[in-house]
Amino acid sequence: MSRADVVTARGAAVRRGGRTVWSGVDVTVHAGEFVAVLGPNGVGKSTFLQVVLGLVAPADGEVRVLGGAPGSANRRIGYLPQRHAFDAGTRVRGVDVVRLGWDGDRWGVPLPFGGARAKAARERVDEVVELVGAGDYAHRPIGRLSGGEQQRLLIAQALVRRPDLLLLDEPLDSLDVTNQASVSALIQHVCRSQGVAVLLVAHDVNPILPYLDQVLYLAPTGAIMGPPADVITADTLTMLYGTPIDVLHDRTGRLVVVGQPDTHEHH
Amino acid sequence: MAVHLSWDLGWDVRQLLAFPFMVNALRAGTIVAVVAGAIGYFMVLRRESFAGHTLALIGFPGAAGATWLGINESAGFFGFCVAGALVIAALPAQGRANPLGGYGERSAVIGTVQAFALACGLLFVTLYHGLLSGLNDLLFGTIIGITSRQVVTLLVAGVAALAVLAVIARPLLFATVDADVARARGVRVRLVGAAFLVLLGVAAAGTSQVTGTLLVFALLVAPAATAVRITARPVAGVVLSVVIAVVVTWLGEGVAYFSPYPIGFWVTTFAFGFFLLAGGYRALADRRG
Numbered sequence A: 001m002s003r004a005d006v007v008t009a010r011g012a013a014v015r016r017g018g019r020t021v022w023s024g025v026d027v028t029v030h031a032g033e034f035v036a037v038l039g040p041n042g043v044g045k046s047t048f049l050q051v052v053l054g055l056v057a058p059a060d061g062e063v064r065v066l067g068g069a070p071g072s073a074n075r076r077i078g079y080l081p082q083r084h085a086f087d088a089g090t091r092v093r094g095v096d097v098v099r100l101g102w103d104g105d106r107w108g109v110p111l112p113f114g115g116a117r118a119k120a121a122r123e124r125v126d127e128v129v130e131l132v133g134a135g136d137y138a139h140r141p142i143g144r145l146s147g148g149e150q151q152r153l154l155i156a157q158a159l160v161r162r163p164d165l166l167l168l169d170e171p172l173d174s175l176d177v178t179n180q181a182s183v184s185a186l187i188q189h190v191c192r193s194q195g196v197a198v199l200l201v202a203h204d205v206n207p208i209l210p211y212l213d214q215v216l217y218l219a220p221t222g223a224i225m226g227p228p229a230d231v232i233t234a235d236t237l238t239m240l241y242g243t244p245i246d247v248l249h250d251r252t253g254r255l256v257v258v259g260q261p262d263t264h265e266h267h
Numbered sequence B: 001m002a003v004h005l006s007w008d009l010g011w012d013v014r015q016l017l018a019f020p021f022m023v024n025a026l027r028a029g030t031i032v033a034v035v036a037g038a039i040g041y042f043m044v045l046r047r048e049s050f051a052g053h054t055l056a057l058i059g060f061p062g063a064a065g066a067t068w069l070g071i072n073e074s075a076g077f078f079g080f081c082v083a084g085a086l087v088i089a090a091l092p093a094q095g096r097a098n099p100l101g102g103y104g105e106r107s108a109v110i111g112t113v114q115a116f117a118l119a120c121g122l123l124f125v126t127l128y129h130g131l132l133s134g135l136n137d138l139l140f141g142t143i144i145g146i147t148s149r150q151v152v153t154l155l156v157a158g159v160a161a162l163a164v165l166a167v168i169a170r171p172l173l174f175a176t177v178d179a180d181v182a183r184a185r186g187v188r189v190r191l192v193g194a195a196f197l198v199l200l201g202v203a204a205a206g207t208s209q210v211t212g213t214l215l216v217f218a219l220l221v222a223p224a225a226t227a228v229r230i231t232a233r234p235v236a237g238v239v240l241s242v243v244i245a246v247v248v249t250w251l252g253e254g255v256a257y258f259s260p261y262p263i264g265f266w267v268t269t270f271a272f273g274f275f276l277l278a279g280g281y282r283a284l285a286d287r288r289g
Helices: A047-052 A095-104 A115-130 A147-159 A177-194 A207-210 A236-242 B009-016 B020-046 B050-069 B073-090 B104-128 B132-140 B150-176 B179-184 B191-209 B221-229 B233-259 B263-289
Strands: A007-016 A020-029 A034-038 A060-065 A079-080 A165-167 A196-201 A214-219 A224-225 A246-249 A253-256
Touching: A007 A196, A020 A034, A020 A047, A020 A060, A020 A196, A020 B179, A034 A047, A034 A207, A047 A165, A047 A214, A060 B009, A060 B050, A060 B221, A079 A147, A095 A115, A095 B150, A095 B179, A115 A147, A115 A177, A115 B009, A115 B020, A147 A165, A147 B020, A165 A177, A177 A196, A177 A207, A177 A236, A207 B191, A214 A236, A236 A246, A236 B132, A236 B233, B009 B233, B020 B050, B020 B150, B020 B191, B020 B233, B020 B263, B050 B073, B050 B104, B050 B132, B073 B104, B073 B179, B104 B132, B150 B179, B150 B191, B179 B191, B221 B233, B221 B263, B233 B263
Parallel strands: A020 A224, A034 A196, A034 A214, A079 A165, A165 A196
Antiparallel strands: A007 A020, A007 A060, A214 A224, A246 A253
16 A cells, blocks of 8 residues: 555445445555446445545545545545535525535634635635636525536635545536536546545546546445456456356447446335 | 504513513524524525424424423423424434435435324323413414523523534535445434534424423524525525524514514414415526526
């Protein structure tokens, strides 16, 4: 494990309600890498992000995040959970939501006309709003914006503290195809230009496929990690899940994984 | 009645302040308006109006019980409202929290508690064999009968509530807008939410003593709902909500003094008027895009 590794896991396992979600998971995410977390529904992809954040403790194995225990460096992590969109009644501006990412966890209220510190915060908020291309609508109530516009502002919120690691949980899920493509390109741009490692949970790998350094394919009994071309193959996935799986390529280069077992969670 | 409204505003104000009971009513009204305006803003953002309504109703058996037992009525209001807030905060959040981190799924339990609270209040009033007007005043407010001691109690409770609100305001806003991200950033979402419910209890208890239990929302919801229709800026929203609450209180109390109709009606009517104007403004502004 080198110092530049952002996330490492060795033989990690997670149990929830007496049930093993996954076990034997080995992961290495290097600084600045763009990594997709893939796998069938209910396999525990979001749980993996919660382990990285220290919100769920691994039942077994070792997990290190940014050189420490999970949760010890959350100030350096930007997180965008899986969500329903803000509804039209949410009367808070986009810039306010971004600003909460800067100092929303601190007690007290910022003083009006607060001098240099307030100025630095305002400038940083403007900077990330420009970075995600949300300058035109960031001052409107976030509930009035489209899903793609909301997602850009939430990415800005996750970025505002200059994190070393960005955790994005299905950020493309509720978007139409055009917005999926543009938000994917934005995440790639952020990853490369800001040198921030990205762990992105995805249901469909295709929008981000051209940009990925590695994929992490999760299964109940382990995980496989590597470049997409090596991991998303019929042989590798068949071995991982122990059931016949096909990977089809259409003429545009899109991948379709056929036959992967959906693991349904029992509550 | 010697008082009557004239075209001379100075004379009207002098008439208004001629009686100590009216001075106390204005002092108490101003205090509870400031507190309700600020706390109501967060309540509206958090979509906890139902919890706020319930807390107001829980104050009714508190005050009625206190009267029956010969205890200080303010103590009954504050005691029951704060205890009720702690109970609501302790209810487990069922299932998935709504996107604004509110308490939508607890509403069935809260509603049941609310009905029971109202029933207990009715029982206490009956046990007291009290004056019928007592029930009316508890439910719909009265302009007379606010004592100087009560004003001091309201002031102390109000200042304390606003001080706590100032300390938790930022993480509270974060937890309200985006509970999951706030939690990952180390905000103690549950604790902040519980603290806010207690503040809401204090605001409801204080406001009840001016507007009556059933018309608390005239100051707790209407000004805040008006403010969020006018601005989406959090700081401006709080300030505007407070200003509207204070203005409708002064207008309501002033007009009630000169008219034969009750204070609760006037305060609520002015608050409703502002709300309608803001709703119209919002509809027009949204249509223009």
